[in-house]
Amino acid sequence: MADPRPIGVFDSGVGGLSVVAALEAALPAESIVYLGDTARLPYGTKSPQTVERYALSAARALVAEGVKMVVIACNTASAVALDAVRRALAPVPVVGVVEPGAAAAVATGARRVLVLATEGTIRGGAYERAIAHMAPDVEVVGVACPLFVALAEEGWTCGEIPVQIARHYLQAHLSPRPDAIVLGCTHFPLLSGVVAEVAGPAVRLVDSAETTARRISAELHATGLAAARRGSGGLVLLATDGAERFARVGSRFLARPIGARDVRIVNLP
Amino acid sequence: MADPRPIGVFDSGVGGLSVVAALEAALPAESIVYLGDTARLPYGTKSPQTVERYALSAARALVAEGVKMVVIACNTASAVALDAVRRALAPVPVVGVVEPGAAAAVATGARRVLVLATEGTIRGGAYERAIAHMAPDVEVVGVACPLFVALAEEGWTCGEIPVQIARHYLQAHLSPRPDAIVLGCTHFPLLSGVVAEVAGPAVRLVDSAETTARRISAELHATGLAAARRGSGGLVLLATDGAERFARVGSRFLARPIGARDVRIVNLP
Known part of the structure; x- marks a missing residue:
């Protein structure tokens, strides 16, 4: 049984396109509808109640586009709204990025893990819970890195100032040295170079995009929802504001x- | 004729509270209702269409609270939505912060002015137009400083990294030296120390909060809308999300x- 319907992916903005890139590489036969809620970004500084409300409206908009699965490609929304979106969309399967990211961290064999994320993700403690569930002996330290979002959005991802900002956030947590650092926000892979420079070569950087793509692939095949061959859909891009900025960033x-x-503007309730 | 109704003030977030502080100092008899649209901040990276829609809903919510005047204490919204809000609210008077800020810059006698602001404010060119209207010979250079918003929100307003970020934005525009620098975003007065350090002591820094308060005072007295004596209202704080963060920042x-x-959460359409 092959299902040609697209996979729906949403994020507060454009960061989740890194998950789309991993999905396209892992599953070239699948069509994808991506929705960036750019009129209401960022989610990372907002309350759990508001993030849940925004995530529900984004997820429902994707279902209205006829998707067979919804991927929450936003760590903050995955951290605070995954259960609510699953309940609201059942039986449509919903995949978040926190659990695959936590699994990738555990798979490195790390004993001490730093999670770099937004204020909202860190406050909720979702990575700590997910890693504790899989590997109770692993020490997990969450570090909110709010300026990283602005740096990534501006494309200011190398040079002395981003390195100093990374050092400011990380230095108190590098002794004892962590074995792995989770880039727990879809914006942060753009800053992997500066994080690696500050943390040193012995620390493994973990990005949830590829692990999430593998999780989606496994779930599509297990449920008979995978597409059989390359469809005509390709990638459809939706945003709630600012097509020009969406395209550029x-x-x-x-x-x-x-x-x-290529970006269609939609309104969400 | 004295009018005891409150003045309504809105911003995308908490930055406009610097205008409230100036208003309280200038007009101690007035009551104020402040609305921070924290569920949808920032405005500075969003499209003019979306900023106008948000500004209209915030302004209407203040009118529904019974205010006698609306102050747009957000440079981005003043730059792109002042006319639309005035048309929608007439005959309720509406005051923005761009024109008072431009007037304050011109009043310094500066021949060359830098305007530091958000991407949205700079793109719209509102300061350039306002200054050109008052003083056509003054040279105006707009500089978008997107990271300043995140620095001010985080309270990271002194030290080597903010100074280096300020230098990064300003250095290309310091020769020939400007006579005045407009802090064209309600967040930026928190960074006046680092801007002054980079620009040097000969450059005047212009903040629109006090000039806006004087403009409001003049307009209230000219229209008979000023309050006669200290009312019972004081300051009412409304936000669309996150009372705890609103209070802290x-x-x-x-x-x-x-x-x-002290912060009441309200929903805007």
């Missing part, structure tokens, strides 16, 4: 050019 | 403590 995360005319 | 802008229980 999003190109960095998708790692290929996006045209502003 | 807002205290920095109001320059006195705010309790989370």
Whole structure:
């Protein structure tokens, strides 16, 4: 049984396009509808109640587009709204990025893990819980890195100032040295170079995009929802605001050019 | 004729509380209702269409609270939505912060002015137009400083990294030296120390909060809308999300403590 319907992916903005890039590489037969809630970004500084409300409306908009599965490609929304979105969308399967990211961290064999994320993700403690569930002996330290979002959005991802900002956030947590650092926000892979420079070569950096893509692949095949062959859909891009900015900043995360005319603006309730 | 109704003030977040502080100092008899649209902040990276929609709903919510005047204490919204809000609210008077800020810059006698602001404010060119209207010979250079918003929100307003970020934004525009620098975002007065350190002591820093308060005072007295004596209203704080964060970050802008229980959460359409 092959299912040609697209996979729906949403994030507060364009960061989740890094998950789309991993999905396209892992599952070239699948079509994808991506929704960036750019009119209400960021989610990372907002309350759990508001993030849940926004996540529900984004997820429902994807279901209205006819998707067969919803991927919450936003760590903050995955951390605070995964259960609510699953309940609201059942029986449509919903995959978040926190659990795959936590699994990837555990798979490195790390005994001490730093999680770099937004204020909202850290406050909720979702990575700590997910890692404790899989590997109770692993020590997990969450570090909110709010300026990283702005740096990544501006494309200011190398040079002395980003390195100093990374050092400011990390230095208190590098002794004893962590074995792995989770880039627990879809924006942060753009800053992996500066994080690696500050943390040193012995620390493994963990990005949830590829692990999430593998999880989606496993779930699609287990449930008979995988597409049989390359469909005509390709990638559809939706945003709630700012097609020009979406295209410009999003190109960095998708790692290929996006045209502003390829982005359809939609309104969410 | 004295009018005891409150003045309504809104911003995308808490930055406009610096205008409230100036208003309280200039007009101690007035009551104020402040609305921070924290569920949808920031405005500075969003499209003019979306900023206008948000500004209209915030302004209408203040009118529904019974205010006698609306102050748009957000440079981005003043820059792109002042006319639309005026048309929608007439005959309720509406005051923005761009024109008072431009007037304050011109009043310094500066021949060359830098305007530091958000991407949205700079893109719209509102300061350039306002200054050109008053003083056509003044040279105006707009500089978008997106990371300043995150620094001010985090309270990271002194030290080597903020100074280096300020230098990064300003250095290309310091020769020839400007006579004045407009802090064209309600968040930026918190960074006046680092801007002054980079620009040097000969450059005047212009903050629109006090000029806006004087403009409001003049307009209230000219229209007979001023309050006669201190009312019972004081300051009412409304936000669309996150009372705890509003209180914590807002205290920095109001320059006195705010309790989370003093912030009423409201929903905007």
